[in-house]
Amino acid sequence: MENSYVDDVLQVSMELFNKRDDVEHYQIDVFDKEWKPVPFAIQSRLIEVKYLESKKIIVYIRKTDRYRVTYICSSSKIKRKNETTALVVSRICSKIK
Amino acid sequence: MFKNIFKCTAIAATVVFMMSVSSAADEVPIEGNVASKCVIYPTTAGVYGNPLPDTLTTDVSDGGKPPIIRFDVVNANSYKAVITTPITFSSSPSLNDTLAWTGSVEVDQVTDSNMSSYDSNKRVFNNITEFDLTVAGTVWFKANSTVTYGYNKSLPGGNYKSIVVAECIAL
Numbered sequence: 001m002e003n004s005y006v007d008d009v010l011q012v013s014m015e016l017f018n019k020r021d022d023v024e025h026y027q028i029d030v031f032d033k034e035w036k037p038v039p040f041a042i043q044s045r046l047i048e049v050k051y052l053e054s055k056k057i058i059v060y061i062r063k064t065d066r067y068r069v070t071y072i073c074s075s076s077k078i079k080r081k082n083e084t085t086a087l088v089v090s091r092i093c094s095k096i097k
Numbered sequence: 098m099f100k101n102i103f104k105c106t107a108i109a110a111t112v113v114f115m116m117s118v119s120s121a122a123d124e125v126p127i128e129g130n131v132a133s134k135c136v137i138y139p140t141t142a143g144v145y146g147n148p149l150p151d152t153l154t155t156d157v158s159d160g161g162k163p164p165i166i167r168f169d170v171v172n173a174n175s176y177k178a179v180i181t182t183p184i185t186f187s188s189s190p191s192l193n194d195t196l197a198w199t200g201s202v203e204v205d206q207v208t209d210s211n212m213s214s215y216d217s218n219k220r221v222f223n224n225i226t227e228f229d230l231t232v233a234g235t236v237w238f239k240a241n242s243t244v245t246y247g248y249n250k251s252l253p254g255g256n257y258k259s260i261v262v263a264e265c266i267a268l
Contacts (some may be wrong), residue, residue: 003129017136047240087143087259087260088164088240088260088263089261090138090262090264091263092135092265093267094267
């Protein structure tokens with residue numbers, strides 16, 4: 001984590017790579033070690049990343065939460081389709097040590 | 098005496114200069130990026146077969162197809178795979194009776210023979226299966242899902258969808 005341009009706010013940058021051709025939107029979440037949500041700010045909660053593209057994302061976290069933050073996760077968001085299917089939502093979580 | 102004063106002044110100036118240098122700190126930021134070394138994507142979409150009026154299943158022998166999810170891991174012993182089979186429909190026609198769900202996850206294919214222990218060492222609780230990804234490489238998991246409606250009750254006509262959640266969690 002590094003200092004951002006705002007007082008008492010830190011930032012973490014992450015790179016999101018989309019290897020799924022059936023998904024174009026991802027949601028970012030931040031959790032503590034007990035998987036409780038940690039407040040954060042981001043340019044857009046829902047991020048559009050086309051197939052085989054990568055995007056750099058900056059997540060802003062309060063300085064008071066710096067020791068709570070453990071996981072930063074990206075979850076795929078699936079559009080509705082008219083099929084009888086079992087869909088797969090993927091979520092990848094990186095750990096901040 | 099003048100020499101001594103000069104010497105003392107020189108030493109004092111040196112000390113002051115050194116103190117000034119050590120107290121003038123500069124902040125050098127250290128930048129870092131978080132880049133996950135685990136990639137997930139489904140290689141086969143799941144399909145529910147309808148072998149009986151009250152049953153939907155991904156079993157191949159019943160006309161279904163289980164979803165297969167691929168995990169690519171760069172670093173060994175750095176991640177665990179957590180796969181959750183469905184216990185509700187994400188969308189369906191209106192239902193007014195209970196649904197009985199069963200599900201399981203198993204290893205379908207591996208790129209390294211050392212991954213053969215994944216199935217035997219997996220942890221299952223409720224509808225969640227966890228695998229420790231102890232070997233770098235690629236592993237494919239197959240998620241099975243079956244649901245039965247009420248007691249010998251026919252499922253209403255319409256589209257049924259459920260969701261398998263595949264997670265790669267850093268250890």
